[in-house]
Amino acid sequence: MTTTTDFGPLTTVFSAPTGCATEQWVERDSSSTLLRWGAGCNGKHVGWDANCFPSGWTPGNSTKIINKAFNPGYACPSGYVTHANASGTVAAKQYPDYIGSIGTDSLAILCCPTGYGWDGQYCSGSHFDLPTRSYLTLDSSKCVTTSAPAYNGNNGLNGSKGGAEFEGTPVFLIQKVDATYDIPTSTSTPSPGASSEGLSTGAKIAIGVCVPLCVIIIAVIAFIWWHRRRKAHRAEAASASGQRTDQNMDPYSGKPELDAGAAVKPDLKPELDADSEVRPGRPDAPAELPALETPKTPVAELAAAHQSPDTPQAELPGEGTLEVKGPTKGNPGETSPTGEAEQISSSSDREANK
Secondary structure: OOEEOOOEEEOOOEEOOHHHHOOEEEEEEOOEEEEEOOEEEEOOEEEEOHHHOOOOOOOOOOOEEOOOOEEEEOOOOOOEEEEEEEEHHHHHHHOOOOOOOOOOOEEEEEEEEOOOEEOOOOEEEEEOOEOOEEEEEEOOOOEEEEEEOOEOOOOOHHHOOOOEEEEEOOEEEEEEOOOOOOOOOOEEOOOOOOOOOOOOHHHHHHHHHHHHHHHHHHHHHHHHHHHHHHHHHHHHHHHHHHHHHHHHHOOOOOOOOOOHHHOOOOOOOOOOOHHHOOOOOOOOOOOOOOOOOOOOOOOOEOOOOOOOOOOOOEEOOOOOOOEEOOOOOOOOOOOOHHHHHHHHHHHHHHHHHO
């Protein structure tokens, strides 16, 4: 018979398949039954399902194992809690079925399913109200799985009454005293043929990293786009405001200067229009602007206030100089029409000289 020291190391937090935590009815003997955590058909025996425990664990005694424990064991499996611990020879006395011999510098840690106690051999508990569960029993030296009805404390299998007894196998860890362990990500070993439920730890980590990163990248891109758009709008608004300011400050509504094609030529002399030229006449005639005439412009006349049949009339022809008709008669003190005409001519000369 081969002798081994322990189950080997357990450096991760083991997670059992979901069905392991649902206790199943098992036939203890021909007259009693109980509910067992992690129960299963073990060959021709009703026993424990190895898939519900970390790799290396064994329930049988086919090999001699000094310490039925994981060494070193970093942490209890998922769904288990630390129940007690002991070191050296004390551990061997308290857990003789599991711990054979450990040094005084080592510590044996007992792990039981959550809600279970310790009866000196197994993790144990009880319950008075249970739904329908599976029932593992032996039939013709075979382990057979059937269905058991719901339990209310009075209809137990094989006539059992009172609280239904729970039983779970313990998991022992051996650690160095005062040691601290860095526990990595938990692992699980699914049962054969059972579909894995949920995402793996690696997938969850990837999702936890990628999703926030994608959100941050999208937020950065959106901010850059918004910032550029806002900057462009500000530039357009500033340009439009500058143009309006320039227009409001310009006092002129027209062009500030002549077009290039309309430049003044220095070699051209300013001239009067052809219609405004001085027409030749008498050398001593004053320069006059042409009178605005219509085709039927009447001849301007100087009407005398008091005329006699013999008094000559002074007339202004339409174009030309003042003419005097008839001899001048009158008193020396009176102004003759000729004199009036001369005064008018002198006044015209003065106006032209101005």
